[in-house]
Amino acid sequence: MLLYRVFLLLLSPLFALALLRQWLRGREKFRDLTERFGARLARRPRSHAPLLWIHGASNGELTAARSLIEEALNRAPGLEILVTVNTVSARRMVRKWHLPRVQVRLAPMDFRPVLRHFINAVQPAALVSLENEIWPNRFTLLKKRGIPVIVAGARMSERTARRWSQMQWLFGPTMRATIGAVTRLAAQDTASEQRLLQLGLPSDRLLPRMNLKTTVEVQSASEEALAPLRQHFTRDTTLLAASTHEGEERVVFEAFDLLRQTHPDARLVLAPRHPGRGDAVALELARAGLSYTRRSRGDLPDSAPVYLADTLGEMALWYQLAGLCFIGGSLTPRGGHTPFEPAQFDCALLHGPHVSNHIAAYQALDRIGAAIEVRDASALAQAAARLMSDPDAAARMAKDAHEALAPLRAAQLRQEAFWNVLADLPKLQALA
Incomplete structure (x- = not known):
């Protein structure tokens, strides 16, 4: 993990330039950039209802996961959900859903100080990460604090798996620690499942496969x-x-x-x-x-x-x-x-x-x-x-x-094995 952190530190000027470019092009506002570093994030009182953190990259992943979010809200009337996304357009889309007890914000950068501040403020009961959103610092810090990490509809292409394998000599410990931090994982398909097992995911952490996009029904245009x-x-x-x-x-x-x-x-x-x-x-x-x-x-x-x-x-x-x-x-x-x-x-x-x-x-x-x-x-x-x-x-x-x-x-999203895993978590037993 140390090498990954050093690598991130060396790349941080490039990240800063990329964010600055987004701002200069008018694609993001300054407050959007600061949100990625945990700005304007108030600490939740411990007495509040349990909070489920759901993270997806952009519009496609979140559209596919909407039924998952709605199912969680239906199962647990007292549950709060925080959705994090990588893009401003996805944040805007989730806000337009106007779902009760759901907040949305840009995801924290994968820097440990940023994540510590984010986790301390949010106090999630668990993280559900969608598809191929696998982040080393995020996952390992959550594991260190005993917060479960569930990956839903995990997708790993042959190209990505090959890259991970080629970088084993450099980031092998980071990959093993990241995969090892996963509490449960439902792969999107058999091929993705096999690739993740080859990269070190213990087989006893697998859930039945689920493809979130099979449940998407697009609303017809008026x-x-x-x-x-x-x-x-x-x-x-x-x-x-x-x-x-x-x-x-x-x-x-x-x-x-x-x-x-x-x-x-x-x-x-x-x-x-x-x-x-x-x-x-x-x-x-x-x-x-x-x-x-x-x-x-x-x-x-x-x-x-x-x-x-x-x-x-x-x-x-x-x-x-x-x-x-x-x-x-x-x-x-x-x-x-x-x-x-x-x-x-x-x-x-x-x-x-x-x-x-x-x-x-x-x-x-x-x-x-x-x-x-x-x-x-x-x-x-x-x-x-x-x-x-x-x-x-x-x-x-x-x-x-x-x-x-x-x-x-x-093979609808409402798979009992997936929900049973969440319901077994002490802070999320209302999902049973």
Whole structure:
């Protein structure tokens, strides 16, 4: 652990510069920066109700965990919950939920003095950390104080596991201490579970697997929001590129250019994973010679073939307007984003080869032809053209996707083994 602390100390000037950059760009306010260091954090009286600390990285993780949070509130009417997040947008999203007995703030930096102050003030009964949020100082300090650490929906890609293994010679003791601080862990899938066991997680600390994202139901967009857009899109000939990352948009643009040779009426809705990349994506569109309008500027689609949907919180709109959905994060080695959301809205699903984040779901889809894997622009264009030419086939794919994903959705978040672990904790027995 000492080497990790020294490493963090050496990197602290870079962290400071990164935070300063966020401030100078207007993405965070000065009080947001200080919140990461525990500012404006009053100490809770010991007489207060038990507090469960739930941490998730950003919007996707917290959206997936909302049902977990609501279940905890329902089970324990006296429980308080503190949600911590890594991004300002996720904090804003959780605040808009207006859940009773739930507070949200930016997560403390993984520096020991910051964490000591945070833990002393908050006095959590336990930490539930979501997916791949595994922090050495946070976990080991909680263990030292006898505060349980539960990881829900733990995800570890092959790439991450390989990096951890390669750094064993340097950070081996830190990794072992961090993994050793985990009280219980529910992996997202079998592969993640095996990788964590190989990295030293004792098998008796495993809980039944849970994928938080299988329980997410996205709220449909209102008719008021849809009405101004519907006249510009024909669902059978609209392709949505959802949650794309750097390196993927260029492939999508090339595919769309090929697609328009056979389907000149085709439309593309491009929704980058990080809307802050809107300017960069717009520059790529200009370089590709594609005419576009831009959601973040209040533009309507009009006659431009591409609509750049560079806003947050509007994915339901695009799922409802597009009959075909290419799922981003899958053409580059990022593990792919969830297929559950577009499948919910009856989209025909297309994806790249990198789908390790939801491998069981994609295997189930591909097994019965409920999704199409594409590896390059030509394959994406051909698949989209085939489905646009045969809307009945696209509809069958969407129907089959529901069938393929149903068994995975059936493994609902309310797993008694997970809740029983929390209920066994002295300060959280109201969750029983």
